[in-house]
Amino acid sequence: MSVTQPPPVAIQAHGLRKSFRIKDQAVEAVSGLDLTVTEGQIFGFLGPNGAGKTTTLRILTTLLPADAGEAFVAGADVMRSPQQVRRRIGYVGQLGGADGSATGLENLLLQARLYGLTATAAASRAKELIELFDLGAFAGRVVRTYSGGQRRRLEVALGILHNPQVLFLDEPTTGLDPQNRANLWNQVRQLRDSGTTVFLTTHYLDEADQLSDQLAIIDHGHVIAEGTPAQLKQRYSGDTIVITPAELPGSLLSLEQDLATAPFIRTAQIQDGSIRLSVTDATRSMAAVFSMLADKGIAVRAASLAQPSLDDVFLHETGRSLRDAGEPVGGAAAKKQAGEQVAA
């Protein structure tokens, strides 16, 4: 008789909380966060700047003690046995962390010795990584002279040097050009294929969408949606219609609000000259929208059914677009209570 076993878990967190004092005011960066990451996956942690991604990552990597809650990473308790966690994880922070005044090779050798490799073993491991990440041309140079892409390659090499079970990457592609970004994505996929669990934070929608096997969206310190990118987009978005008017009227805000209160429409958003609608019934809402636009004297140039994006998921959950979530809430998108009930 075969019993289906739950997949082995690489990261498990319950009720994590962390607040900081900023100018005598307690700001809760992480507020009751739960997380489960299955082994051998690329887990994307998506959210706008300031959502609590980095704080969560710092708690999971033993850099920061949580105020409350518990977390297990690679089988060890983050709070009670941080040393065990440190042996089993790799970390590439947002700031990078390569030592600018040492050469790439020196960086690799020191890191190897810190994980307990002998001088000989460290040298051969460094050699392997220099080949794997194609660092040979500049490994003997001081890191300060590296380009952004070279530096990032070295830093990822430092992060995986000891073959960690779980690798944490904090916004790894920020500041990289498209080619280096694509290279890094490939390296991350290869690591996953060789059995490493990769936990990666990002505020790029396409990165979360294309790279992650599993995804959690975080906002205001807790997870608001979880699943595979495909599941999330299907579950939350329903149909999405994009209408391109011949000419947009002056008052975009009132148009957005009017559209959002129309029947069968959950959210409306005007972006780059087109109107993006998340709807519950494409056919019937289309008719309603066309007649409303006709009433307002707005001619329609094109209308199409669009693939829902992760931004639609975020928009649905928070009423804001992830693209401008750093800005004050409201205005950019309008949300309707009734729509939420229909979607549920």
Added chain:
Amino acid sequence: MTFALQSELFFRRKLLETLRQPVWVITGLSTPLLYLALFEPLLRSVAGGSGLPAGHVLDVFVPGILTLMAFGAGMGAGWVVIWELDSGVIERLRVTPASRLALLLGTVLRDMAMFVLPGVVVIGIAIGFGFSAHWAGLALMFVLLAFFTAACSATSSALGISLKQIGSLAAVVTGVQLPLTLLSGILLPLSLGPEWLRVLGHLNPMYYTVQAARDLGAGTITTTTVAIGFLVTGTAAALALWWGTRSYHRAMT
């Protein structure tokens, strides 16, 4: 064993970093030599006057210069720590199993070395100018002042980690430097000053280091002053190392 190895690894890293920036090696040496060349003639005219110990002017002056060198060698640590915080180096090292004390000691040991090496050169030159060397006393003086460098270095690292900004660190260090050095009698003995100044001096831990260094420089080893100097300086170093290690445990940008 691992701890000793890690400390050595971090020490070598820091030493290499210093040797790659010869500017620091040069200024570390040129400043005390300038003191010798420019301040000594000035002091010579007041030597033998009231309040100043008898003997060759260099015998009074050299222990003070060395204490200043020990102070300077240690107090620079915080600047590099802030730079390492900003570039994520400390964060990366904190995720490895490396000991935080070893991490701190890398810098502290480097600073001790960067005090002792130029210090020996300065002694050599001072002897040429008439400084009378008492070898056992000198050796002990270097040990004492190396502890003092350790205290300064660990304090500077801890300050750098808590202040996080180069500007704030500079303000604190320069703000503290003047009263601390003046009230220790480093360049001019406090006995020249009024009563209240001497009282203030006794509240300054650095005062006891300087007093002990003077005794040791003169070759008198078994005095209470020397014992108190070692006790105060050693305690300061231990406290600073504890503070520095604690700071590394929490270091965050």
